[in-house]
Amino acid sequence: MTNRTLIFGKDGQLGRAFQERIGSDPKVLFLGRQECDLSDLELIRICIEQFSPDQIINAAAYTAVDKAEDDHKTAFAINEMAVAEMARYCQKNNKKFLHFSTDYVFDGYKLSPYVEEDVCNPLNLYGQSKLAGERAIQRIFSGNDHGHAQDLGGAAFFILRTTWVYGDGANFIRTILRLAKERTELKVVSDQFGVPSYADWLSRLSIILLSSGDIPSGIYHAVPAGKTTWYELAVFVLGCAKEVGVRLKLDPDHLLPIPASEYPLPAKRPANSILSTDKLVKNLPSAQSLLAEDWQVSVRTYIHELRSKGLV
Ligand SMILES: NC(=O)c1ccc[n+]([C@@H]2O[C@H](COP(=O)([O-])OP(=O)(O)OC[C@H]3O[C@@H](n4cnc5c(N)ncnc54)[C@H](OP(=O)(O)O)[C@@H]3O)[C@@H](O)[C@H]2O)c1
Numbered sequence: 001m002t003n004r005t006l007i008f009g010k011d012g013q014l015g016r017a018f019q020e021r022i023g024s025d026p027k028v029l030f031l032g033r034q035e036c037d038l039s040d041l042e043l044i045r046i047c048i049e050q051f052s053p054d055q056i057i058n059a060a061a062y063t064a065v066d067k068a069e070d071d072h073k074t075a076f077a078i079n080e081m082a083v084a085e086m087a088r089y090c091q092k093n094n095k096k097f098l099h100f101s102t103d104y105v106f107d108g109y110k111l112s113p114y115v116e117e118d119v120c121n122p123l124n125l126y127g128q129s130k131l132a133g134e135r136a137i138q139r140i141f142s143g144n145d146h147g148h149a150q151d152l153g154g155a156a157f158f159i160l161r162t163t164w165v166y167g168d169g170a171n172f173i174r175t176i177l178r179l180a181k182e183r184t185e186l187k188v189v190s191d192q193f194g195v196p197s198y199a200d201w202l203s204r205l206s207i208i209l210l211s212s213g214d215i216p217s218g219i220y221h222a223v224p225a226g227k228t229t230w231y232e233l234a235v236f237v238l239g240c241a242k243e244v245g246v247r248l249k250l251d252p253d254h255l256l257p258i259p260a261s262e263y264p265l266p267a268k269r270p271a272n273s274i275l276s277t278d279k280l281v282k283n284l285p286s287a288q289s290l291l292a293e294d295w296q297v298s299v300r301t302y303i304h305e306l307r308s309k310g311l312v
Contacts, residue, residue, distance in 0.1 A: 001027050002211070003096075006053035008038065008086070009060025013167035014100065017199035018059060020168075021207065029053070038082035039074065048089045055096035055210060056086050061130070065104070066266040068126040079129035084136035084145075087157065091140050094154040098206055101219070103163040103194065105131045108270020115276045116161075116219045124267035134159050134219065141217060158209060160202070160222040163273045164233075166302065167199025173302065176234045177241060177312050180250040190231035190257030194273035195223040198298035201290070208287045215283050221275035224295040231257040236296060240303040246312050 001022060009015040010030035022028050029051050036047045038060055048056070062068060062078035083099060090097035104127030105120040122128045139145055141157045166173050173196070179186055205222055209215060228236070238252050260269065277291050306312040 001025055001207075003027065003054035004052065005029070005055050005057060005210075006031065006048060006051050007057045007059060008036065009058065012059055012061070012063070013165055013169040013171065013199040014059040014202055016168040017203040018057065018206075021200065021203045039077045041081060041085050044082055044085045045089070048086065053095065055098065056090055057098045057206065057210075058083060058086055059100065061100065062126070065124060065126040065269075068129065069124065069266045072125055072129075075125055075129040076132060079126075080132035080136055083133040084140060087137045087140040088145065090157065091143075091145075091155045096155070096210060097137065097141075097157045098210060099133070099137060099157070099159050100202075101134050101159050101161045102127065102130050103161060103270060103273035103275055105134065105161065106270055106273070108192075108272040110272055113274040113276035114221070114272070116221060116279050123270060126267060138219075156217045158215070158217065159219040160206070160209075161219060161275060162197045162202060162222050163194045163275060164196045165199055165202070166196060166299075172196075172230065172233065173237050173299065174306075174312075176237050177246070177303075177306070180238060180241070180248040181246075183250055185254040185256065186234070186250055187256045187258045187263070188231040188234045189260045189263050190229050191259045192269060192271050192273065193227055193229055195225075195227055195275070196233055196295045196299055197223050198302055201293070201298050205287055205290055208290065209284055212284055212286055218279075220280040220283070221277050222280055222291075223275050223277060224293050224298060225277075225291065226294045226296070227274050228295065229257075231255070233299070236299060237303065240300050241312065243300075244304055244307040244312075246307065 005028045007018050007030045010032040062075045068075040106114050107121040107123050120131050137157050281291050
């Protein structure tokens with residue numbers, strides 16, 4: 001990286017993707033929970049000031065969607081308060097801040113792809129906490145934090161909303177592969193639409209974005225091309241697993257589509273999580289080919305990688 005970069009969330013799926021892509025670089029500092037617990041705002045300040053970065057990437061988040069329903073305090077501490085602390089440093093010191101958000105800020109009732117300006121109405125507490133984080137960043141960068149107008153200088157923020165992230169960690173694809181080795185029948189939800197986003201794909205996009213000088217601050221939707229359902233994704237995953245010679249107990253004919261109503265979870269999920277990427281395509285021409293890549297490309301690569309690492 002050409003700029004001093006502080007990356008929070010080093011042990012998450014996205015954080016690991018950044019580590020893989022960037023490797024060891026004296027200008028980049030990765031911090032995980034052990035080095036900086038994000039529930040400690042004073043510690044966040046100290047860590048940031050000690051490294052004095054030109055840009056911060058926040059790949060950390062409280063992502064336990066169902067657990068969040070009973071853990072309001074922690075979800076907001078990590079997804080709002082900690083994020084605000086990072087944003088304050090960047091705004092005050094004219095630095096760049098890259099943060100990630102989610103389709104869960106929407107209720108999913110729209111019948112076409114969501115654009116950045118659509119009204120947010122989270123169905124669950126995780127979504128509420130992520131929305132609070134987005135709003136804190138916007139408030140701070142608009143100079144309205146504590147009601148004081150501030151010099152905006154060269155400060156910039158980018159909030160990338162993405163969906164269905166998978167990478168080095170627990171995720172839907174790995175769950176399906178595990179269950180397909182253990183079971184002879186599997187029911188998967190077929191009435192929720194979204195786009196699987198590979199953490200490595202997101203790290204590539206992020207690096208393009210941060211190295212582009214002229215993209216305006218704001219919220220951007222960031223997902224690969226195409227759309228799918230959890231059920232169709234599971235079918236595709238089993239096909240890729242077969243390609244690389246994984247022995248499965250599950251016959252693909254015994255993968256059964258079910259409505260979400262038959263798979264109740266503590267937190268409600270949106271039925272439509274399709275995000276339009278038109279704004280990002282327009283503002284970041286150098287990422288056009290990456291954004292045009294179908295989600296299947298990365299899922300196939302991922303399963304081939306899992307196989308070659310002996311993880312499936
Ligand atoms: N996963 C998805 O399907 C999805 C979908 C849409 C958007 N997103 C967003 O994409 C981003 C990346 O998600 P991901 O899938 O990479 O998440 P992840 O794998 O769950 O990683 C989140 C990281 O945040 C860290 N973290 C949580 N609480 C912390 C604390 N108190 N102090 C320090 N670190 C803490 C976790 O640390 P530990 O490893 O120590 O627990 C973990 O390494 C997040 O902003 C998420 O909201 C994710």
